[in-house]
Amino acid sequence: MNQSKRYLDIVRDIRDMIRQEKIRPGDRIPSERELAETLQVGRSTIREALRSLELLGLIETRRGEGTFLADHRNHRLVEVLSTFILQDNQSQKDVRETRLMHELSAIQTICQSDSISQMGVWNSFRIRLLEEESEFQREDFVRELMVLSGNRLSLKIWFLLQQYSGSPYNGTVTEPEKEQLLNILAAIEQRQTDKAANEFKTWSDWLLKERMRNDS
CATH class of the missing domain: 1.10.10.10 (Winged helix-like DNA-binding domain superfamily/Winged helix DNA-binding domain)
Known part of the structure; x- marks a missing residue:
């Protein structure tokens, strides 16, 4: 393995x-x-x-x-989500939209908190992104957003949605993505909720398009 x-x-x-x-x-x-x-x-x-x-x-x-x-x-959460996803024809779209809702909500919570938005983790992420040899994992970044938002139920649901949507954040950040992530980090530190959310959604949409292009 x-x-x-x-x-x-x-x-x-x-x-x-x-x-x-x-x-x-x-x-x-x-x-x-x-x-x-x-x-x-x-x-x-x-x-x-x-x-x-x-x-x-x-x-x-x-x-x-x-x-x-x-x-x-x-703990019925797994079974409830499984049943929904297996029976709904629009499952992939619904899963992605629901996952994004949780991620954007986490960003909003973080931006509204002075203590969380000023944590050293954001600068640590920035340093790793700027290092030429660094292998910055997309999933590490998004998971940290979910954890720091402090909503345990949202985090549990997000873990499941990640799996049912084929782990969309797998892999390391590529050069074309770095500027997008740096913009997200800057907006979080400046507590610009709308900008951080919009930058994140742009990045998420870009990842989806790249994934579809690679699968075609």
Whole structure:
């Protein structure tokens, strides 16, 4: 397995393994170390995958005991979204629009907060974007927006929408995108909500067009 596989791919691998090994709700799942060895990826990637599964309510960590599969009957979000997506003919468009709504809402929340908009993470992103040899992951940037917005339910839904829309932010930022992302960062730091949202939407539309062009 390629070390560069993103954590959402690892999430799927972990869920497949849980099904294959018939792990039941309440059962302990393998440790970070065991999963890293089995899936042949770094522990940091495993940790990120487990974090997303925990945010979705699919696993729970008990201090000093380990990580356990949660009772899915208490977490219907996955099944509700799955049912909707499988039955609706306009699913891909709906998924993209709904995902974008959550992302733009996160940007609005961040811009309205003086403390969050002035956090050092934005300058850190800028430095990474400007480094010639840096491999800046699109998904890292968008996920940070969702996390910093502080809305846990929105974050849970976003993780799912990411998967159902084919992980649209996979890959590293290319040269043509850098200026767009730098504009988003500048607008966030200046607390220009409309500009940040518009720049983000422009970038998202550009990514969609590039993806469609590459698939054709």
